[in-house]
Amino acid sequence: xxxxFTPEFAASASYPEIGVAEPAVQARDWPTILALYxxxxxxxxxxxxxxxxxxxxxxxxxxxxxxxxxxxxxAATALGxxxxxxxWEIRTAKRAKDVSREQFxxxxxxxxxxxxxxxxxxxxxxxxxxxxxxxxTTSRGLQLGVGESRRRYEHAVRAAPHFLGAQYNHLQQxxxxxxxxxxxxxxxxxxxxxxxxxxxxxxxxxxxDALVEHYIELPAGEDKAYRDSPETRAAxxxxxxxxxxxxxxxxxxxxxxxxxSFALGLSVVGAWTExxxxxxxxxxxxSLRLWSFxxxxxxxxxxxxxxDLALEHG
Amino acid sequence: xxxxxxxxxxxxxxxxxxGPLRGGISFRVGHADETLARxxxxxxxxxLALFRHGMADYHYNGATAPTVTHFYSQGSPEDVGAYLNxxxxxxxxxxxxRFETEKEILRTEANSRSRSVLEPMSLWRYxxxxxxxxxxxxxGLYALTPDDLRAxxxxxxxxDNAVLWFSGPPPAxxxxxxxxxxxxxxxxxxxxxxxxxxxxxGPEKTLGLHSVVDRGAAAQVFVGILERELFRSLxxxxxxxxxxxxxxxxxxxxTAVIAALAxxxxxxxxxxxxxxxxxxxxxxxxxxxxxxxxxxxxxxxESLQHPxxxxxxxxxxxxxxxxGKPVLSSTQIEAQLAAVTIADVHRVARTxxxxxxxxxxxxxxxxxxxxxxxxxxxxxxxxxxxxxINNSASSLLLGPDGVSFEEDGRLVTVAFAQCAAMxxxxxGGRLLVGTDGVSCRVEPTLFGLPSESLAGLDARVPxxxxxxxxxxxxxxxxxxxAKDAAAERAVPDSEPTGPTSxxxxxxxxxxxxxxxxxxxxxxxxxxxxxxD
Numbered sequence: 001x002x003x004x005f006t007p008e009f010a011a012s013a014s015y016p017e018i019g020v021a022e023p024a025v026q027a028r029d030w031p032t033i034l035a036l037y038x039x040x041x042x043x044x045x046x047x048x049x050x051x052x053x054x055x056x057x058x059x060x061x062x063x064x065x066x067x068x069x070x071x072x073x074x075a076a077t078a079l080g081x082x083x084x085x086x087x088w089e090i091r092t093a094k095r096a097k098d099v100s101r102e103q104f105x106x107x108x109x110x111x112x113x114x115x116x117x118x119x120x121x122x123x124x125x126x127x128x129x130x131x132x133x134x135x136x137t138t139s140r141g142l143q144l145g146v147g148e149s150r151r152r153y154e155h156a157v158r159a160a161p162h163f164l165g166a167q168y169n170h171l172q173q174x175x176x177x178x179x180x181x182x183x184x185x186x187x188x189x190x191x192x193x194x195x196x197x198x199x200x201x202x203x204x205x206x207x208x209d210a211l212v213e214h215y216i217e218l219p220a221g222e223d224k225a226y227r228d229s230p231e232t233r234a235a236x237x238x239x240x241x242x243x244x245x246x247x248x249x250x251x252x253x254x255x256x257x258x259x260x261s262f263a264l265g266l267s268v269v270g271a272w273t274e275x276x277x278x279x280x281x282x283x284x285x286x287s288l289r290l291w292s293f294x295x296x297x298x299x300x301x302x303x304x305x306x307x308d309l310a311l312e313h314g
Numbered sequence: 315x316x317x318x319x320x321x322x323x324x325x326x327x328x329x330x331x332x333g334p335l336r337g338g339i340s341f342r343v344g345h346a347d348e349t350l351a352r353x354x355x356x357x358x359x360x361x362l363a364l365f366r367h368g369m370a371d372y373h374y375n376g377a378t379a380p381t382v383t384h385f386y387s388q389g390s391p392e393d394v395g396a397y398l399n400x401x402x403x404x405x406x407x408x409x410x411x412r413f414e415t416e417k418e419i420l421r422t423e424a425n426s427r428s429r430s431v432l433e434p435m436s437l438w439r440y441x442x443x444x445x446x447x448x449x450x451x452x453x454g455l456y457a458l459t460p461d462d463l464r465a466x467x468x469x470x471x472x473x474d475n476a477v478l479w480f481s482g483p484p485p486a487x488x489x490x491x492x493x494x495x496x497x498x499x500x501x502x503x504x505x506x507x508x509x510x511x512x513x514x515x516g517p518e519k520t521l522g523l524h525s526v527v528d529r530g531a532a533a534q535v536f537v538g539i540l541e542r543e544l545f546r547s548l549x550x551x552x553x554x555x556x557x558x559x560x561x562x563x564x565x566x567x568x569t570a571v572i573a574a575l576a577x578x579x580x581x582x583x584x585x586x587x588x589x590x591x592x593x594x595x596x597x598x599x600x601x602x603x604x605x606x607x608x609x610x611x612x613x614x615x616e617s618l619q620h621p622x623x624x625x626x627x628x629x630x631x632x633x634x635x636x637x638g639k640p641v642l643s644s645t646q647i648e649a650q651l652a653a654v655t656i657a658d659v660h661r662v663a664r665t666x667x668x669x670x671x672x673x674x675x676x677x678x679x680x681x682x683x684x685x686x687x688x689x690x691x692x693x694x695x696x697x698x699x700x701x702x703i704n705n706s707a708s709s710l711l712l713g714p715d716g717v718s719f720e721e722d723g724r725l726v727t728v729a730f731a732q733c734a735a736m737x738x739x740x741x742g743g744r745l746l747v748g749t750d751g752v753s754c755r756v757e758p759t760l761f762g763l764p765s766e767s768l769a770g771l772d773a774r775v776p777x778x779x780x781x782x783x784x785x786x787x788x789x790x791x792x793x794x795x796a797k798d799a800a801a802e803r804a805v806p807d808s809e810p811t812g813p814t815s816x817x818x819x820x821x822x823x824x825x826x827x828x829x830x831x832x833x834x835x836x837x838x839x840x841x842x843x844x845x846d
Contacts, residue, residue: 116682123595142680145584151552152588 005307007286009300014256014285017044018051025052028061030075037074042129042160043253049074049095049130050165058305068119076121077131083114084137091141092121094280095177111141128162132156136169140178149173162197164205165252171206175213183214187235194239199250202258207239208265212290213267233269240266240274244281260287267306268293276314279307316618316624316631316641319402322490327476333624336396336481337399338386339490340629342636343470346380346445346501350734350747351779354420355466356383361416362408362463372397380445381500381565382633395485398478402490405471410460416454424452431517432561432573433575435673438514439684441751442734443505445565450747460612460844470498475630481625500566500637504824506687506750513672514682519583521555521576521590525666529570531650532658536666537562537572538610539602539659543593544804548576554586555579567639578675585676591681594670597663602656614651618644649716690727690752693718700761710761712771715745719754726783728754736775737779740785742768743792746775 012019017036024032033052037045052058062079065072087110091103115138121131132155139149150172154165167189173179174186190206197203211232215223226232243249244262259278266275291299317328324339327768343356360376360383367374372389374397381535387397430761433449440446472495503526516522528534541560548555556765561573578586616622623644631641679685711718716729728748737745742763744756758768770782 112680115680119592119681120597120599123592123599124601126596126601138680139588144588144680147554147585148580148588151554151585154552 002160007282007300007303007307009286009288009303010282011287014287015044015047015253017048021048022055022161023053025055025058025061028029030061030065034072034074036245041253042163043165046130046133046163046165047253049078049081050133053078053085055152057081060088069191073125073128073131077128077134078115080114080121080131081134083117084134084141087111087114087141088286092133097290107141111138113140115142126155126158128154129160132159133163133166133169136166136173140169140173146173146179146181162193162201162203162204166255167193167203167206168209169211176217183210183217186210186213194242195299198248199242200246202243202252202254203240204243205258205261207235208261208290210295211265211268215291227268228270233271236262236265236269237271237274240271240278244278245274256285257287257289258283261290263310264290267310272310272313274314275306275310279310279314285298315643318635318641319484320398321478321484321488322492323494324478324490324492324578325446325472325475326480326484327420327485327628327635327641328480328482328625329628329631330483331481331622333481334388335391335394335485336386336625336628337398337485338384338479338632339398340382340384340477340479340636341634341635342381342473342475342498342500343383343466344379344381344448347394347470347498348447348454349778350442350447350453351736351781353447353450354455355462356470357452358416358420358455358534359383359405359456359467360385360410360472362410363404363417363421365409365412366400366404367397378512380448380630382482382636384629384632386629391482391485392487393597394480395487395489396793398485399487399489399491403468403672406461406491406493408467409461410463413460420452421454423746431520431522431575432524434514434516435522435573436568436672437506438512439507439524439671440504440675440749441749443749444504445502445749446504446506453781454735456737456783461730468493469495472496475636477635479628479632481628484700497636497638501567504749507646508649509684510671511667511683512686513674513678514688515675515677516673518675519578519580520673520675521572521574521578521586523572523590523594523666524671524673525572526565526569527572527662528564529550529564531647532654532662533570533572533612534562534614535607535651535654536597536659536662537574538613539606540572540593540597540604540666542599542609543575544576544590547589547593548586550588552582552585553579554582554589555739564633567634567637580633580807583675587676587678590672591675591678592751594663597660598667600656600663601616601661602659602663604656607654607656607659611651611654615648618648654664655722674735688752689748690725692727693720694727694729698767700763700767702760703762704797705795707824710756712763712767712775717754717756717771726752726754728752730774730776732778733775735779736772737781737783738772739783740792741791743772743786744771753813760792760794782817792828 011036012022016146017040020034022031033048037048040048059079059082062082065075066079088109091099091107091249113134118131118138120136121128122135132152136149139152153166157163171186171189174181175187176182187210190210192311193206194204213225217225217292240262244259259282263275263278263282280295286303288303292302315329319326319328328779345353345356348355357378360378363385364374364376370388373394374387376383376385385401387394436446437449442450463768471492473492474495475498476492478490537560541558544558548558555576555578558574558576562570564570576586576590633639671686672678677685693711694713694716697711697718700710700712702708708721711720716726716727718725728746732749734749742758745752745753746756756771
């Protein structure tokens with residue numbers, strides 16, 4: 001344990017490909033991105049497209065490529081996904097009641113533009129899991145219905161079995177804030193994805209996502225009771241044992257996200273021994289995914305403080 | 315092989331087949347030739363022409379389609395010959411003692427038959443005229459006179475506007491006597507859509523596509539592929555639908571209407587809509603499988619090789635002769651189908667999308683389809699405004715050129731010059747339907763109209779558009795709301811749920827009017843004009 005420990009939070013540290021893609025897109029070097037995409041699996045392709053779609057101003061670049069080569073479906077997917085990001089930036093991540101009519105109108109306008117591009121991508125290449133996942137987001141934002149989002153999710157996982165990006169997206173759709181349903185469905189979906197994937201797979205991470213989504217929706221008092229219940233602890237530890245703590249767990253695409261998420265989930269339920277294993281496995285790498293959970297400090301500080309606690313108690 | 319000959323000056327088609335003789339006469343006239351205010355005239359003539367056969371012991375029937383009317387029978391050559399001779403004789407001398415009774419029968423027949431789900435799509439595509447009349451009740455039955463029928467027969471039921479057809483040698487006793495006339499051109503194909511691809515919100519649990527493409531083998535193959543794709547995607551993959559169906563109907567020598575329908579599983583309606591849109595997109599971008607083309611062709615080959623193929627298509631071939639299109643041999647049809655390539659089907663798919671009109675339970679603007687116009691751009695000019703009693707949010711505007719109805723800023727206008735029909739009830743109620751399909755009600759009980767305004771309205775609507783209706787039951791006459799409905803509705807807006815729902819709300823209001831009118835129409839009389 002040391003005060004001077006400084007984890008590397010940048011995604012480029014965990015994913016060398018991202019380290020290549022970001023500067024390539026800044027330099028408007030499309031062949032490099034395309035080559036990277038071609039040799040990646042679906043999880044990495046998903047991360048690549050979403051990373052470059054987060055970079056401001058790239059929409060004009062993607063549009064130029066599509067205009068030049070309408071058959072470049074990677075560029076079309078990136079353009080559609082970028083338009084979704086722009087829409088969501090305008091909407092902000094606030095709760096619906098705190099978003100203005102104008103912001104919603106702008107979001108929907110961007111989502112419709114994105115949807116039209118992505119309809120074509122999926123029509124030409126029904127096996128494009130990343131495009132289907134982006135269409136899960138447009139379906140959710142345009143409120144086309146849980147059934148329609150589910151259809152798009154099924155297309156995505158048909159193209160890429162156990163595709164975690166699509167599963168997380170559908171988990172969001174099932175959350176009461178989007179579907180008007182209950183958390184029972186969210187937990188059931190997370191568990192179903194975990195059990196369908198082979199032991200050691202990353203998909204059990206969805207159990208932690210469901211826990212966090214549920215916790216932050218509960219009123220003060222109930223949230224702590226839910227967090228501290230033996231059932232919640234058992235679900236989190238069980239998921240860790242099927243995933244990050246399983247001998248078959250592999251450091252494939254997204255492993256730093258998965259292990260960091262479990263480090264958070266296990267710490268939250270007080271499973272310090274298992275949490276410590278996660279922090280040690282991470283070495284100096286870390287992802288702040290889900291780490292806005294505690295609120296009381298900035299996420300990096302939270303990560304360091306909780307890590308110290310785990311190393312001490314675990 | 316279909317042989318062509320001429321009997322008594324009438325072009326005649328002969329395609330030998332086994333079994334009893336089938337024979338018919340087809341005229342180039344149908345309900346698309348009519349106007350809304352005189353609609354049903356062809357159907358009524360067809361019924362009157364067949365009245366005397368009521369007790370015949372052989373099979374016979376008549377059918378009124380959009381652009382053709384068929385009379386046909388099956389039996390011994392003598393029976394078929396006598397039937398056709400009699401149909402022609404009766405057309406020249408319709409039994410007008412049966413006039414009111416047959417009108418009543420048609421109204422009853424309409425009530426007992428289910429409406430085709432395709433009908434609303436015709437209304438939105440064509441308006442209240444031409445091919446759009448399929449969506450409307452036969453309101454003309456209330457207005458038609460024997461003279462109207464005589465003039466219609468003289469114009470359309472002539473030997474120069476007819477084709478005979480037989481599934482064997484023409485009967486020896488055949489003497490079809492018809493007056494001379496001329497071959498009548500097809501009615502113009504009207505368009506009520508400002509832009510396509512478009513959509514309108516139809517009933518729950520139903521999806522429909524209506525589009526216009528070039529007639530031909532490629533379009534037929536496209537329809538086959540569309541049905542396979544819809545079945546695969548909506549039924550097999552997702553279980554979103556139970557039934558999918560497609561249809562290909564030539565409208566003239568060059569164009570054809572293609573239609574597709576799917577029901578939806580109530581729990582998965584949203585996914586069914588998404589899958590429907592995606593199937594159309596898949597074909598539009600040319601993602602077409604040669605296997606699907608081959609499967610469609612082999613299905614077509616099966617019917618082409620059927621020994622009865624030529625006899626079965628005689629009524630269709632008669633239509634081709636009537637519209638001046640050469641009758642193709644089965645070998646020619648087969649060759650044309652076999653020559654269809656993926657590129658040809660892709661071309662049809664692109665046109666089908668460009669001209670598409672979708673009927674869906676919820677808006678599909680997100681997929682690039684424009685909302686079909688369901689209101690009017692401007693109110694009628696120089697109008698007097700009559701607010702609805704106890705509902706200041708709604709008003710009726712009566713002007714020298716037309717009427718408008720305004721509610722919550724939404725507007726419908728029917729100009730007298732474009733009034734397809736005005737139904738007039740003895741209690742003063744009026745329903746004006748514009749040729750664009752927009753309708754407007756004038757209810758004196760709701761707006762406190764002075765009787766002179768009503769008289770002025772009746773005088774301005776062209777006489778040929780006026781339909782005097784029988785008295786309505788008292789409970790069908792609308793009553794004004796008890797207190798001010800506008801004030802009651804002044805509730806704050808709910809949380810924003812996006813433009814689709816706002817649009818949905820607007821459309822609901824619009825469609826309530828359209829469907830209210832359709833619903834009312836259903837209680838009066840309902841159309842059925844597809845081939846029996």
